[in-house]
Amino acid sequence: MPQSFFLVTLVVDDYDRAKAFYCDALGFDCLADEAQPEGKRWVVVRPKGEEGAALLLAQAASNSQRAAIGNQTGGRVGFFLKTDDFARDHAAMKAKRVRFLEEPRHEVYGTVAVFADPYGNTWDLIQHSS
Numbered sequence: 001m002p003q004s005f006f007l008v009t010l011v012v013d014d015y016d017r018a019k020a021f022y023c024d025a026l027g028f029d030c031l032a033d034e035a036q037p038e039g040k041r042w043v044v045v046r047p048k049g050e051e052g053a054a055l056l057l058a059q060a061a062s063n064s065q066r067a068a069i070g071n072q073t074g075g076r077v078g079f080f081l082k083t084d085d086f087a088r089d090h091a092a093m094k095a096k097r098v099r100f101l102e103e104p105r106h107e108v109y110g111t112v113a114v115f116a117d118p119y120g121n122t123w124d125l126i127q128h129s130s
Helices: 015-025 063-068 086-095
Strands: 009-010 029-035 039-044 052-058 079-082 105-107 112-118 122-128
Touching: 009 015, 015 029, 015 039, 015 052, 086 112, 086 122
Parallel strands: 009 052, 079 122
Antiparallel strands: 029 039, 039 052, 105 112, 112 122
16 A cells, blocks of 8 residues: 655744744745634645645644754754745845754755755755766
8 A cells, every 4th residue: 555744744843933934934825714613723835836745834842843943853964945946046045034043055966955944944955966
């Protein structure tokens, strides 16, 4: 039976703040924003035009969850955003004030730069070599 990842949880401090970053600054589509019991919401975002995995933005509901915000991968780059046009997306993200932690660099596998979300989670923006 074929399997695939379709949803990954990202713990955030506030649904609206996280949704604004991912949808406005990164240009993701909001696939769902539905009220749930006890003040929770089911907020799912995914890169525009993609069919792959999406992020479930989950507002922290306990002290241990709040402690994980921004450090879900122990300080390593934990998320990888693939693009077909690095220069276009890098410029658009910088114009939206996305915080890049380094200048773009060219590696044997492609062009890459690390950026941070508002919580400190680190991401690679990457365009693979042809």
